[in-house]
Structures are given as structure tokens and as C-alpha cells.
Amino acid sequence: MRALALTPDGPVVRDQPLATRTGEATIRTVVAGVCATDLELVRGYMGFDGVLGHEWVGVVEDAPDPAWIGRRVVGDINAACGECATCAAGRPTHCPQRTVLGIQDRDGAFAERLSLPLRNLHSVPEGVPDEAAVFVEPLAAACEILQQIHVRPTDRVVVLGVGRLGQLCARVLALTGARVDAISRNPGRLELLPPGIGRGTLDEADALAGADLVVDCTGNPEGLALATKLVRPRGTLVLKTTTHDLGTLSPIPWILDEITLVGSRCGPFAPALRMLASGTVDPTDLISAEYALDDGLAALDRAARRDTVKVLLRP
Amino acid sequence: MRALALTPDGPVVRDQPLATRTGEATIRTVVAGVCATDLELVRGYMGFDGVLGHEWVGVVEDAPDPAWIGRRVVGDINAACGECATCAAGRPTHCPQRTVLGIQDRDGAFAERLSLPLRNLHSVPEGVPDEAAVFVEPLAAACEILQQIHVRPTDRVVVLGVGRLGQLCARVLALTGARVDAISRNPGRLELLPPGIGRGTLDEADALAGADLVVDCTGNPEGLALATKLVRPRGTLVLKTTTHDLGTLSPIPWILDEITLVGSRCGPFAPALRMLASGTVDPTDLISAEYALDDGLAALDRAARRDTVKVLLRP
Numbered sequence: 001m002r003a004l005a006l007t008p009d010g011p012v013v014r015d016q017p018l019a020t021r022t023g024e025a026t027i028r029t030v031v032a033g034v035c036a037t038d039l040e041l042v043r044g045y046m047g048f049d050g051v052l053g054h055e056w057v058g059v060v061e062d063a064p065d066p067a068w069i070g071r072r073v074v075g076d077i078n079a080a081c082g083e084c085a086t087c088a089a090g091r092p093t094h095c096p097q098r099t100v101l102g103i104q105d106r107d108g109a110f111a112e113r114l115s116l117p118l119r120n121l122h123s124v125p126e127g128v129p130d131e132a133a134v135f136v137e138p139l140a141a142a143c144e145i146l147q148q149i150h151v152r153p154t155d156r157v158v159v160l161g162v163g164r165l166g167q168l169c170a171r172v173l174a175l176t177g178a179r180v181d182a183i184s185r186n187p188g189r190l191e192l193l194p195p196g197i198g199r200g201t202l203d204e205a206d207a208l209a210g211a212d213l214v215v216d217c218t219g220n221p222e223g224l225a226l227a228t229k230l231v232r233p234r235g236t237l238v239l240k241t242t243t244h245d246l247g248t249l250s251p252i253p254w255i256l257d258e259i260t261l262v263g264s265r266c267g268p269f270a271p272a273l274r275m276l277a278s279g280t281v282d283p284t285d286l287i288s289a290e291y292a293l294d295d296g297l298a299a300l301d302r303a304a305r306r307d308t309v310k311v312l313l314r315p
Numbered sequence: 316m317r318a319l320a321l322t323p324d325g326p327v328v329r330d331q332p333l334a335t336r337t338g339e340a341t342i343r344t345v346v347a348g349v350c351a352t353d354l355e356l357v358r359g360y361m362g363f364d365g366v367l368g369h370e371w372v373g374v375v376e377d378a379p380d381p382a383w384i385g386r387r388v389v390g391d392i393n394a395a396c397g398e399c400a401t402c403a404a405g406r407p408t409h410c411p412q413r414t415v416l417g418i419q420d421r422d423g424a425f426a427e428r429l430s431l432p433l434r435n436l437h438s439v440p441e442g443v444p445d446e447a448a449v450f451v452e453p454l455a456a457a458c459e460i461l462q463q464i465h466v467r468p469t470d471r472v473v474v475l476g477v478g479r480l481g482q483l484c485a486r487v488l489a490l491t492g493a494r495v496d497a498i499s500r501n502p503g504r505l506e507l508l509p510p511g512i513g514r515g516t517l518d519e520a521d522a523l524a525g526a527d528l529v530v531d532c533t534g535n536p537e538g539l540a541l542a543t544k545l546v547r548p549r550g551t552l553v554l555k556t557t558t559h560d561l562g563t564l565s566p567i568p569w570i571l572d573e574i575t576l577v578g579s580r581c582g583p584f585a586p587a588l589r590m591l592a593s594g595t596v597d598p599t600d601l602i603s604a605e606y607a608l609d610d611g612l613a614a615l616d617r618a619a620r621r622d623t624v625k626v627l628l629r630p
Contacts, residue, residue, distance in 0.1 A: 085525075086548060094548030094572065148573070210400075224566055233401065233409030239570045246570075248563035251539055254578035255554045257409065258463070261576040263569035 002315060003051045003111035004296035011042055011052065013296045018113045025068060025118050027058040027075070031290075032109040033134045034303040034311040036164055036219060036243070038102070042300060045244035046104060053110030053313070054102040057133040063118060074136045076120040076269055077101040093266045110296060112315045122269045125277040134312060135168070135283040136272045142168040143275075144267025145215065145238050146176070149260075153177030155212040158230050160205075161241075162189045164286070164310055166217030169240060170197050171281050173215070181208050183226075188307055192285060205230060215240055221247030233257040240264050286310045317630065318366045318426035319611035326357055326367065328611045333428045340383060340433050342373040342390070346605075347424040348449045349618040349626040351479055351534060351558070353417070357615060360559035361419060368425030368628070369417040372448040378433060389451045391435040391584055392416040408581045425611060427630045437584045440592040449627060450483070450598040451587045457483040458590075459582025460530065460553050461491070468492030470527040473520075473545050476556075477504045479601070479625055481532030484555060485512050486596050488530070496523050498541075503622055507600060520545060530555055536562030548572040555579050601625045 004013050020026060033055035041048045054077040060068045079099045080092035087095050101116065102108020124133045142165065151157065155178040159170040162184045174180045174197050181198035183205045184190050190199040200208065205226060214227040215238040224246065227237050237259055254261060275281040290312040291299035303311040319328050335341060348370035356363045369392040375383045394414045395407035402410050416431065417423020439448045457480065466472065470493040474485040477499045489495045489512050496513035498520045499505050505514040515523065520541060529542040530553040539561065542552050552574055569576060590596040605627040606614035618626040 091548055144573075148575075233406055239566055241570065243567075246566050248565050250563050251554055251561050251576070251578070252558075254576065255556065255580060256578070258459075258578045258580050260463075260578070261566070261569065261574075263566070263571070263573045263575070265570060265573050 001112035002293050003107070004053070004293060004313070005051045006041055006048055008049060011297060011300060013294055018111070018115060019107050020115050023064055023117070024115045025063040025121060026061045027073060027114050027116065028061050029056050029058045029109050029112060029114055029315050030072070031130050031134050032056040032313045034299060034313065035138065039300065039304055040243055041103065043244065048103060050102070051107035051109075051111045052102050053108035054100070055134055055137045056109035056114065057124060057130050057136075058109070058114065060121070061113070065118060068118060068121065072124045072133070073121045074124055074133055074269060074273070075101070075116045075122065076266075077103065077137060078266060079106060079117055079120060110293065110313055112293070122273060125273060128273070128276045129284070131284050131287060131312070132276050132282065135286070135310070136269055136276065138165050139168050139172070139272040139275065139281060139283065140267035140269045141165060141240070141265065142172040142267065143271045144264050145169060145240070146172065147268060148262050148264055149213070149236055149238070151176045151178055151213060155179070156210070157181070157213045157215070158183060158208050158211040159215045159217060160223050160227055161216065161218035162193060163217065163219070165240060167192060167286055167309065168281070168283060169215050169217055171283075172275070175275075175280055183208070186306060189309065192309065211235060213238065217241060219243045221245070224249060228253050228259070231257075231259055234259070236260045236262060238262045238264050283310075287312060290314060316427035317608050318422070319368070319608060319628070320366045321356055321363055323364060326612060326615060328609055331366075333426070333430060334422050335430050338379055338432070339430045340378040340436060341376045342388060342429050342431065343376050344371055344373045344424050344427060344429060344630050345387070346445050346449050347371040347628045349614060349628065350453065354615065354619055355558055356418065358559065363418060365417070366422035366424075366426045367417050368423035369415070370449055370452045371424035371429065372439060372445050372451075373424070373429065375436070376428070380433060383433060383436065387439045387448070388436045389439055389448055389584060389588070390416070390431045390437065391581075392418065392452060393581060394421060394432055394435060397434075425608065425628055427608070437588060440588060443588070443591045444599070446599050446602060446627070447591050447597065450601070450625070451584055451591065453480050454483050454487070454587040454590065454596060454598065455582035455584045456480060456555070456580065457487040457582065458586045459579050460484060460555070461487065462582060463577050463579055464528070464551055464553070466491045466493055466528060470494070471525070472496070472528045472530070473498060473523050473526040474530045474532060475538050475542055476531065476533035477508060478532065478534070480555060482507060482601055482624065483596070483598060484530050484532055486598075487590070490590075490595055493528075498523070501621060504624065507624065526550060528553065532556060534558045536560070539564060543568050543574070546572075546574055549574070551575045551577060553577045553579050598625075602627060605629060
């Protein structure tokens with residue numbers, strides 16, 4: 001099959017067999033999305049070697065339980081062992097033995113087919129188009145914020161950075177009824193925010209000081225420093241950025257102001273699918289371009305451009 | 316009156332008048348305690364200039380409401396404005412206009428008398444000796460952890476550093492029923508821990524990895540790095556150290572493991588007084604030495620020694 005793989009010499013589109021695993025389902029990829037993490041992996045973050053891609057929607061071609069064959073599905077990217085203490089404690093996304101689709105020891109979705117355990121799969125409701133379902137993984141990551149902390153309808157929330165993930169975080173947080181303001185140095189991205197979400201440039205951020213909750217989706221070292229400046233005493237900072245280098249900070253301001261910092265990563269798929277099915281979050285306006293898998297290298301280049309939000313790949 | 320004051324040339328014991336403030340109570344200091352923060356202030360942290368001391372018990376000599384005169388009291392060290400948005404939101408210890416007894420723009424308790432607003436004062440229950448009541452401020456700071464986060468009886472807790480504050484944190488956390496292990500590089504301090512609290516040296520810390528909650532009371536930059544190593548995925552780190560320099564750290568491990576960090580400072584006096592009154596916490600075994608106020612400089616030297624826990628000062 002055709003696949004966009006990361007090799008020690010960089011990304012290539014090539015022919016390679018599907019690495020099937022015993023007892024797993026084989027899924028035909030319908031469409032996949034390029035994430036900032038993919039770009040980080042290409043830069044050498046995690047030292048990954050294999051097929052990239054962890055945002056996708058597909059159709060089950062083969063499965064240990066034949067009831068799944070033919071279903072349109074999305075899937076949790078963390079394949080946990082299911083047997084260790086961390087899994088037993090209900091934290092499979094932190095299983096120390098886990099493999100991660102397209103990120104760690106497991107070939108990903110930028111290919112004609114992929115393999116995942118059945119327990120990772122979720123059926124996509126009929127009314128959700130492929131171009132929305134492909135956003136379920138980052139939308140689940142945005143839902144993880146609500147899974148971790150209690151956002152009150154009277155809270156004032158600031159989202160820093162409204163690229164791929166920040167857009168989804170701002171939209172999910174706005175569902176709580178809280179006042180949400182988004183800050184970006186990219187005016188074009190601010191324009192993509194739906195009505196009801198405040199927007200400002202970096203120069204305007206200081207006016208938002210005293211926020212109950214600040215979510216850093218910037219992916220750069222300055223984001224957390226600015227977030228620390230904008231949050232109120234005893235407020236909460238959510239760190240929503242995974243990148244190879246966020247610099248270092250002194251913890252002293254967090255102690256003096258009794259700030260709570262919450263690291264936040266992968267989230268639950270079921271609520272994300274419900275939001276897509278109900279239409280309360282519609283991410284399809286974030287699609288900047290679509291490429292054929294054979295043009296995968298051009299797709300990666302396009303995804304790295306500042307005027308781009310989401311790039312889709314279609315095998 | 317006699318007072319141990321910090322001047323631009325260092326600490327001195329001298330005669331000076333009490334800086335009374337309109338509408339406040341005047342309190343005769345009975346006994347005061349030396350805190351790590353006092354030692355930090357002497358090293359130049361916060362640039363404080365004035366009478367040191369914020370741990371104390373005293374007797375009200377004069378007050379706007381005469382009912383208070385003669386009462387034995389302790390007092391919240393943060394004197395808030397009571398009028399700003401932060402005070403109105405119920406966070407007076409974070410009032411941006413606040414003065415702080417012996418720490419910021421307000422003379423402290425290492426003197427024959429001190430001044431505080433009546434609303435800061437708490438009567439000390441009769442059965443609590445002065446030598447226990449003088450611990451109420453750091454004991455309240457230990458209670459602040461329980462005020463901020465939910466510690467479950469089935470949790471496994473690690474306290475790093477068992478100096479003045481760490482001892483109290485370990486004792487308060489053990490009241491929850493959780494398993495508490497304390498780590499110190501000072502074996503003498505570990506011996507002071509009451510039965511039921513586990514103890515280990517730095518070399519033994521790795522065996523405690525996977526803790527639900529780790530409280531850093533070390534006051535040094537290595538503490539938070541070790542805490543990050545010992546906490547489980549989705550666990551909580553409490554930063555209980557106020558010092559002038561904690562170095563800098565990368566936030567990336569907190570994101571990958573979805574750690575919650577909680578900065579923690581001053582706490583509620585009422586529960587601390589109840590713990591002293593009921594005897595569930597008895598801090599008097601932490602007293603290493605007592606000095607007359609006139610020997611205040613020797614007391615500061617003694618408090619800085621590694622074999623010392625709490626030093627008391629008596630005017």
C-alpha cells in the first residue's frame with residue numbers, strides 16, 4: 001500500500017506492507033488530518049520512525065469480531081496493554097507499555113490502511129461527514145480540559161493560540177457558557193473563530209488579565225509566561241501544547257499566586273463524537289486544503305505555513 | 316520597645332516605637348517563631364525593611380472593640396484592603412494592596428508589640444499552650460493543601476523535605492488517612508516524624524514513584540524535579556516552598572503525564588487552631604531552642620543550622 005512514512009532521512013511517500021497485529025482490526029483510511037505533532041515528529045521530536053498520522057476516519061475491512069466489518073470508525077490513538085497497574089487504575093492513555101498510532105512504535109494513518117485493537121474503535125454516527133469525523137482526535141483533546149477541571153458558566157477564560165488545537169479548545173470551552181477570549185498573533189486565524197468568542201492580538205492580551213482559566217495552545221515558550229501573567233490568583237492554567245521544546249520557567253509565580261497548572265493531552269472520543277453529531281461544534285471551516293496521499297510531502301509543507309489551519313490527506 | 320529589625324545593612328536588635336495604625340489592635344507579643352521565610356528575607360528576598368516575624372501568639376492590649384482587650388490571640392499575616400475585586404471575590408490573602416506582617420510593608424512580631432486589624436485576629440482556645448499556638452501560621456499553611464485539593468484516604472502521598480513546614484504538612488496530610496511517606500536528606504529530621512508516617516532518605520525516594528500526591532517542601536530547585544519523577548500520571552504536585560530562587564524547569568513532563576501542579580501559600584487559621592485544640596497535631600516537639608529577643612541575631616543563626624527545626628523568640 002501507499003504510505004507517508006517518516007524515516008531517519010526524513011518523510012517519504014512509498015509502498016510498504018501494512019504492519020498487521022494479531023487480534024486487531026484492519027481499517028481502510030478514508031481521510032486523515034495533519035496535526036502540529038506530525039510536524040514536530042518530522043523535526044525529530046520523539047525519534048519516531050514509521051508511518052505518520054493519528055487523525056483519521058476509516059472503514060473496518062477486517063476484524064476479530066465480524067460485526068465491526070464495514071463500519072465507519074475513528075479510534076483512540078493510544079493502544080494500551082490493558083494489564084498493568086496504570087491500565088487497571090483507569091488511565092490507559094498513560095500506560096507505560098502503550099504504543100501510539102503514528103507517534104510511538106505503531107504505524108499511523110497516512111496510509112491506505114491502518115491497524116488498531118477493536119477496543120480503541122468508535123463508530124461514527126451517520127450524520128457526521130468524514131470531513132468532520134476526521135477532527136475527532138483533536139476535539140477529544142479539547143474535551144480533555146473539561147474532563148480534568150470544572151469550568152463554571154460564570155468563569156472568564158482566555159485561550160492563547162488559535163491554530164489547529166486552540167480553535168477546537170476555544171469552541172469547546174465556549175459551550176460551557178463561560179466568556180471565552182482568544183489571543184493570537186495571526187489575525188487570519190482569529191477570523192475563523194465563531195461568533196460569541198472574543199478575539200484579540202498579542203498587544204491586546206494585557207487587558208484580559210485576571211482570567212479564571214487560561215489555556216496555552218501556542219506551542220511556544222512565551223505562551224506559558226503570558227498565561228502566568230493573565231491568570232488571576234488561585235486561577236488555573238491548562239498546558240495544552242505538546243512540542244519538543246517549551247523552554248524553562250521558574251515556578252515561583254505559581255506558588256505566590258497559588259496557581260493550579262494542569263497538563264493536558266489526549267481526551268475522550270465519545271463526547272467529541274456527540275458534539276460533532278449534535279453540531280454544537282463544527283470544525284469543517286478549519287480545513288485549509290486537501291491533498292492526495294501521493295502529494296503527502298507537499299501537504300506537510302502546506303501544514304507548516306502560517307496561513308494554514310487543517311490540511312487533509314486522502315489515500 | 317525592643318525589636319529585631321531587618322535594615323539595608325542586615326538584621327539588628329534595637330529600640331524603636333511601635334508603628335501603630337488607625338483602627339487596629341495593639342498586641343503584646345508573648346512568643347514568636349523563626350520561619351524559613353525570615354531567613355530568606357535576611358538574604359534579601361522581597362527587599363523587606365522593618366521588624367521581622369510573622370509567627371506569634373500574643374495578648375491584645377488595645378483595640379477598637381474593647382471586648383478584645385486581654386484576649387490571647389494569633390493573627391492572619393495578610394492585611395487586605397477589604398475593598399478591591401480580589402477581596403470581594405473572597406481571596407484577601409491575594410489582595411494586591413495587602414501588607415504582610417513582617418514580610419511586606421508592615422512591621423512584624425519579633426518585637427515587644429505588634430499591630431494588626433481586628434478582623435485578622437483569632438482567639439486561642441484555653442487548652443492550647445503558647446508553645447503550640449505559635450505554630451498556627453505554618454500549620455494553617457499546611458491546612459491550605461487540604462483547602463485546595465481533595466486528598467482521599469486511599470491516596471499515597473510523598474512529602475519532600477521535612478523541615479519546619481514539611482513536618483507540619485506531613486502531619487496534617489496523615490490526618491486524612493492517606494499513606495504518607497516523607498523524604499529528607501537530614502536523618503535527624505526524619506526521626507521527629509510521628510509514628511505512622513513513612514520515612515526515607517533521598518537515596519530511597521525512587522521506591523516511592525507512582526504517588527498520587529507529592530508535596531515539595533524542600534525549598535531547593537531539585538525538589539520539584541524529584542517530585543515530578545515521583546508523581547503518577549494524572550497525579551498532583553503541590554509546591555509549598557517560598558524561596559528566592561527555585562531555578563527553572565521545562566513544563567513538558569507535566570503535559571505528557573497530565574500532572575496537576577498547585578502553588579500553595581498561606582492558609583486558614585480556624586482549622587489549624589482546631590487541630591491544636593484537639594491535639595490531633597502537636598508541633599511542640601519541633602522546638603529546637605528558645606532565645607530572648609535581645610539574642611535575636613543568635614536565634615537567626617541557630618535557625619539556619621541544619622540540625623535545627625523551630626527556634627522561638629521571647630520578648
